[in-house]
Amino acid sequence: MHSLALRLSAALSALTFALGSCAPTAPPPVAEAPTLTESSEMKPSTTPAAGDASEDLQQRLTPLQYQVTQQCGTERAFTGAYWDHHEPGIYVDIVDGTPLFSSLDKFDSGSGWPSFTRPVEESNVRELGDDSHGMQRVEIRSSKAGSHLGHVFEDGPKPTGMRYCINSASLRFVPVDQLEKEGLGRFLPLFGRKPGAAPATATETAILAGGCFWGMEDLLRKIPGVVETEVGYTGGHLDNPKYDDTHDSKSGHAEAVRIVFDPAKLKYEDLLVWFFRMHDPTTLNRQGNDRGTQYRSAIFFASDAQKTAAQAAIAAAEKKWKKPIATTLEPASKWWPAEDYHQDYLVKNPGGYTCHWLRD
Numbered sequence: 001m002h003s004l005a006l007r008l009s010a011a012l013s014a015l016t017f018a019l020g021s022c023a024p025t026a027p028p029p030v031a032e033a034p035t036l037t038e039s040s041e042m043k044p045s046t047t048p049a050a051g052d053a054s055e056d057l058q059q060r061l062t063p064l065q066y067q068v069t070q071q072c073g074t075e076r077a078f079t080g081a082y083w084d085h086h087e088p089g090i091y092v093d094i095v096d097g098t099p100l101f102s103s104l105d106k107f108d109s110g111s112g113w114p115s116f117t118r119p120v121e122e123s124n125v126r127e128l129g130d131d132s133h134g135m136q137r138v139e140i141r142s143s144k145a146g147s148h149l150g151h152v153f154e155d156g157p158k159p160t161g162m163r164y165c166i167n168s169a170s171l172r173f174v175p176v177d178q179l180e181k182e183g184l185g186r187f188l189p190l191f192g193r194k195p196g197a198a199p200a201t202a203t204e205t206a207i208l209a210g211g212c213f214w215g216m217e218d219l220l221r222k223i224p225g226v227v228e229t230e231v232g233y234t235g236g237h238l239d240n241p242k243y244d245d246t247h248d249s250k251s252g253h254a255e256a257v258r259i260v261f262d263p264a265k266l267k268y269e270d271l272l273v274w275f276f277r278m279h280d281p282t283t284l285n286r287q288g289n290d291r292g293t294q295y296r297s298a299i300f301f302a303s304d305a306q307k308t309a310a311q312a313a314i315a316a317a318e319k320k321w322k323k324p325i326a327t328t329l330e331p332a333s334k335w336w337p338a339e340d341y342h343q344d345y346l347v348k349n350p351g352g353y354t355c356h357w358l359r360d
Contacts, residue, residue: 057095065094068169069147072139077112080168084108086331087303089175090120090187091166095145098124099184100171101164104191104334109156109163114171116164117156120187125164127152140164158237192230192258192335203227204263206271207234207300207332209254210279211287215356216257218346219278225266230258231345232337234300235330243339249285249293256300258335268306272299272313277359282323288355297327307331 058066067073077083082091091101091114102120109115119125123143130139130151140149149170156163174182176191185195192205210216213231221229233241236253245251261271279287281297299314301307310329317325337343346352 061094062169065169068167069095069145069149072148073167073169074150075113075167075169080113082114082168082171082173083112085114085173085304086301086307087173087175088191088332089173090179090184091171091173092184093142093145093147093149094170094172095142095147097172097182098142098144099187100124100142100149101166102187102190104332106331107157107333108331109165111163111165113150114166114168115156116166117160117162119164125149140166142170159239202263203260204268205302206259206261206268206306207256207302207335208259208271208275209235209256209296209298209300210275210281211255211295211297211355212290212353213255213257213338213342214345214352215354216255216278217344218354219356219358220257220259220274223261223266223271223274225262225264225271227260227262229260230337231342232256232258232335233294234333234335235298239334241336243342246294247292253294253336254296254298255294255338256298269309269313272310274358275299276313276317276320276327278356281317281325281327282321284326290355297325298330299327300330300332302332 054070057070061069064073064075068075085106086103088103090099090103092099099120101114101116101118105117105120107115107117126141126143128139128141130137138152140152141147142149147170148167150164150166153163153165154161174184176188176193179185179187180195188195208216208220217229217231220226233246233251233253234256236246236251238245238251238253241251241253246253246255259271261268279297283297285291285293285296287295287297299306299310301310307329314325314327314329317327341348346354
């Protein structure tokens, strides 16, 4: 019900966003309507020198990027490069590279524009009143370069209740593996990585939920190609949840396992085969005697490739199980490590409780 209400609200406010943004100081030049090709072919940006002239910006930016950031333009809904983008990383100002938003705070608002619940650093954006088109709205600009980004609305999901509706053309995306190279290493801990501690070999991360995370982790750690595991909470609306917060479905989080694996030894598709063997994906919000949404079967995808692989794995599971598959497919969101006593629980407590085993 909340999701439907959010989409309806987003659709209504999208009408105001689509009317255009704050009135520019000079009328913008007549330009062709933005298209997916134009908004996605972004030129890489570098930090401009102080007093960077408008002519220089016009040389560095595409026509659409310039129209949006410098002339308060608005790209068409569902045409931007990032409205349906799911890779983990940080979105920066296309003009000067200032970090603006995190993929961990991104959600699908149904509006057709990239939507976030909050900036990655509050000081990097500023709010301005916008009374253009006879409406009262709140415009969002980058603090340093003054780039027009979009608008913010008070109809977002928990925990902030805000929806930062942003033009893709005002952003450039920096994937997690490139953060340190671009001087953004301070954001690596958000993604479970330490600055200066790049993995010796290329690894990939998966987040899976299939009931009590004690038993899940114990089986996952033994799969060849798995480098490390960590149990935690994700997919909910409460910041920094504890074990008791997740029970009785209070926080909306799932008990999950974060798996770092070597794709040269274990493909993501093969990991999902193991996943569907170690739990019953047909029991809704239940595994064994454990009941509640915290015990739901879920795959949290971190990229379009993972989403596609998960959809194929669910379809394959439908053919093997007699009952309908209840596994949900959810975009990866903020990861909260569980308390220390939950980590490696069955290693510390051999013979402890588990309801997981490998099926043929």
